[in-house]
Amino acid sequence: MGCGCAVSRYRSLTMTDVERSTRPRDRKAQLAAVAAELFRARGFPGVGIKDIADAAGVTGPALYRHFADKQAILSYVVLNGFEDLEEATAEALSDSVPASDQLEGLLGRLATQAVERREIAALWRWEGRHLPKEDQREIARRSTLALTTWSKALLVQRPDLPAEDAELLCWAALSVFGSVSVHHTSVARRRFAALLVELALDVLNATLPAPSSPPSSPIAGLGTPSRREQVLAEATALFAQRGFHDVSMEDIGAAAGIAGPSVYRHFPSKAALMVAIGHRAADRLALAAERAMQTSDELSALRRLAASYVHTILHTPELLVSFSADRVTMPDRDKADLLRVQRDYVAQWVTLLSAVRPELPVREAKITVHAALTIANDLARTRRLATRRHFEAELTTLLHTVLGIG
Numbered sequence: 102m103g104c105g106c107a108v109s110r111y112r113s114l115t116m117t118d119v120e121r122s123t124r125p126r127d128r129k130a131q132l133a134a135v136a137a138e139l140f141r142a143r144g145f146p147g148v149g150i151k152d153i154a155d156a157a158g159v160t161g162p163a164l165y166r167h168f169a170d171k172q173a174i175l176s177y178v179v180l181n182g183f184e185d186l187e188e189a190t191a192e193a194l195s196d197s198v199p200a201s202d203q204l205e206g207l208l209g210r211l212a213t214q215a216v217e218r219r220e221i222a223a224l225w226r227w228e229g230r231h232l233p234k235e236d237q238r239e240i241a242r243r244s245t246l247a248l249t250t251w252s253k254a255l256l257v258q259r260p261d262l263p264a265e266d267a268e269l270l271c272w273a274a275l276s277v278f279g280s281v282s283v284h285h286t287s288v289a290r291r292r293f294a295a296l297l298v299e300l301a302l303d304v305l306n307a308t309l310p311a312p313s314s315p316p317s318s319p320i321a322g323l324g325t326p327s328r329r330e331q332v333l334a335e336a337t338a339l340f341a342q343r344g345f346h347d348v349s350m351e352d353i354g355a356a357a358g359i360a361g362p363s364v365y366r367h368f369p370s371k372a373a374l375m376v377a378i379g380h381r382a383a384d385r386l387a388l389a390a391e392r393a394m395q396t397s398d399e400l401s402a403l404r405r406l407a408a409s410y411v412h413t414i415l416h417t418p419e420l421l422v423s424f425s426a427d428r429v430t431m432p433d434r435d436k437a438d439l440l441r442v443q444r445d446y447v448a449q450w451v452t453l454l455s456a457v458r459p460e461l462p463v464r465e466a467k468i469t470v471h472a473a474l475t476i477a478n479d480l481a482r483t484r485r486l487a488t489r490r491h492f493e494a495e496l497t498t499l500l501h502t503v504l505g506i507g
Contacts, residue, residue, distance in 0.1 A: 128167065129167045129168075129177075130181075131157070132153070132157050132159070132164060132167055132168070132174070133168075133174055133177050133178050133181075134178075135153060135156050135157040136148070136153045136157075136171065136174045136175075136178070137174075137178045137220045137221075137224060138156075138220060139152055139153060139156060140175060140178075140224055140228055141220045141223045141224060141227075144227070144228065145171070145175060145228040145231045146231070146346055148171065149171070150164060150165075150170070150171055153171065153174070172231065172232070172233060175224065175228060175231060175232060176232055176233065176236045178220075178221065178224055179221065179224055179225050179229065179232065179236075179240065180236065180239075180240070181221075182218065182221030182222075182224075182225065183240055183243055183244070185214055185218075185221075186211065186214070186247060187243065187247060189207065189210035189211055189214060190207060190247050190250055190251070192210065193206040193207035193209075193210055194207060194250060194251075194254050200254075200257050200258070201258070203254050203257075204251075204254055204255065204258060204302075204305065205298070205302065207251070207254070208274070208297075208298045208301045208302060209294070209298055211278050211297075211301075212278060212293075212294035212295070212297040212298045212301070213294050214278075215278040215279075215281045215294075215297060216281065216290050216293045216294050216297070217290070219281045219282055220282075221282075222278065222279045222281060222282035223282035223283075225240070226279060226282050226283070227282075230344045230347075248268065248271050248272060248275065249268075251271040251274075251275075252264065252267040252268045252271050255267045255270065255271060255305055259305075259306075265489075266309055268486075269309070269480075269486055269489070269495065270304055270305050270307060270309075270499075271305070272479070272480060272483060272486060273304045273307075273476045273479075273480060273499050274301040274304045274305055275479075276472070276475050276476040276478075276479040276480065277297055277300045277301045277304060277472045277475070277476065277503070278297060278301065279475055279479065280468075280471045280472040280474075280475035280476075281297070283471055283474075283475055284467065284468075284471045286464055286467040286468055286471070287464070288462075288464050288465060288468070292465075293468070296465055296468060296469075297468075297472075300469065300472050300503055303502050303503060303505070304476070304499060304502060304503060307498065307499060307502040307507070308498075309495050309498055310491065310494045310495060310498050312490070312491050328357070328359070328367065329367040331357045331358070332353060332354075332357045332359075332364055332367050332368065332374075333367075333368075333374065333377060333378065333381070334357075335353055335356035335357045336348070336353045336356075336368075336371075336374045336378070337378055337418050337419050337422050338356070338418065339352055339353060339356060340375070340378070340422045341418060341422050345371065345375060348371070349361070349371075350362075350364045350365070350371060353371075353374070372431040372432070372435075373431075375422075375431055376431055376432075376435045376439070378419045378422050379419075379435075379439045380439070381419045382417060382419040382420040382422070383439065383442045383443070383446075385413055385417050385419070385420070386410070386413055386420065386446055387442075387446070389409035389410070389412070389413045390406060390409060390446065390449060392405075392409065393405035393406040393408070393409040394406065394449075399453055399456045399457050400457050400506060402453055403450070403453040403454060403457055403504065403506055404501060404506055406449065406450060406453065407473065407497060407500040407501055407504065407506075408497045410474070410477060410500070411477055411481075411493055411496045411497045411500060412493060414477055414478065414481045415481055415487070415492070415493055415496075447467075447470060447471070447474070450470040450473075450474075451463065451466050451467050451470050454466045454469065454470060454504060457505075457506060458505055461505075469503065469504060469505070470504070472503050473499075473500045473503040473504050474500075476496070476499055476500060476503060477496055477499075477500060480492075480496055480499075481496070
C-alpha cells in the first residue's frame with residue numbers, strides 16, 4: 102500500500118523557483134511546471150486556474166493566453182514527458198549505437214529523466230484519468246509502441262526469451278522508473294539514477310519461473326453478504342473502473358440494487374466509503390504480513406512477505422482502489438491514519454531488506470522496496486499482463502529479483 106499512496110507535501114512554487122532551474126524553459130513551459138507541482142501536491146480536481154496563476158505570479162488572462170484550461174495544461178505536461186521518453190528511446194536504440202550497449206544506454210537515459218522530473222510519472226499515474234479521452238488513447242498507443250521497441254531490443258540480447266515474456270519484463274522495468282513518483286526518498290542524483298538502472302537491469306535479466314500446476318480457483322463464499330458489504334463491494338468496483346470523482350452515490354446505489362439515498366444509511370459520504378475501503382485493504386495486508394512473518398529466518402520472511410503482497414493485490418480489489426485514497430476528499434485524521442498504516446507496512450519491508458542485505462544503505466533499501474511494490478501495483482493493473490496463466494508466480498519472482506533475494 103505504502104508504495105502508491107504517499108501524500109505529497111505542497112511546497113509553494115513561484116515562477117522565480119522555476120526560472121532558477123538549470124534547464125531553460127520558455128514561458129509556456131514555466132507555467133506548466135508550476136501547475137504540475139500543484140497538481141502533484143493537491144490532485145488535479147483540487148487545483149483551479151486561479152491557484153495556478155497565483156502560484157506563478159501572473160493573471161488569469163495571462164495564463165489563458167497559453168492554455169485553454171487546466172486540462173490542457175495537464176495534457177501539455179504529460180505529453181511532453183512522453184516525448185522525452187520517445188526521444189531517449191530513439192537515441193539509445195539507433196543503428197549508430199552498438200547493440201550490446203543499447204539497452205543499458207536506454208536505461209541510463211530513462212533513469213536520469215525519472216530522477217530529474219519525478220512529477221511527470223506522478224501526474225500520469227495519479228491524474229492521467231483527467232486527460233481528454235483522445236489524449237489518454239494517444240498516450241496508451243505511444244507507450245505501447247515504446248514498450249514494443251524495448252522488447253525487440255531485449256530480444257536481441259536474449260533471443261531465447263519468448264516475446265510475451267520480453268514484454269512483461271519491459272513493463273516491469275518501466276515500473277522501476279515510475280516508482281520514483283510514489284515516495285519522497287532520495288539520494289545523490291547520480292547514485293539515484295545508477296540504482297534505478299541496476300534494478301531495471303536485474304528485471305530485464307530475470308528468469309521467469311517455469312509453468313507449474315494451474316493456479317487454484319478462488320473459493321466461493323457462503324451465504325449472501327450484508328447490504329453494507331454489497332455497497333462496499335460495488336463502490337470498490339466502480340471506483341476501480343471510473344475513479345473516485347466520476348462515481349456518484351446514485352451510481353453506487355444502482356449497482357447495489359438500492360436507491361441512491363439508501364446508501365447513506367450505511368455510509369455518510371463517498372469519502373467515508375473510501376476510508377472504509379482503505380482500512381479494509383490495510384487489514385488484509387496486515388493479516389497477510391503477520392502470517393508471512395511467522396518465521397525466525399529474515400530472508401524467508403522477506404520472500405514470504407513479497408509473495409503475500411502479490412497474492413493479496415491480485416485477490417483484493419480494495420487494495421488497488423486504496424492507492425488513490427490520498428487523492429480524495431476525506432477527513433485529515435483518516436487520511437493521516439491510513440498514511441501511517443501504509444508507512445508502517447513499507448517499514449516492515451525495509452527493516453527486513455536491511456537485515457538481509459546490510460551492505461545496502463537505508464535510503465537505497467527504501468528506494469528498492471518502493472520499486473518492488475510499484476512493479477506489483479502497476480502490473481496487477483495492466484490487464485494484458487495480469488491475465489497471464491502463471492502471473493502470480495511470475496510477479497512474485499520479479500519482486501524477489503528486484504529485492505535481490507531471488
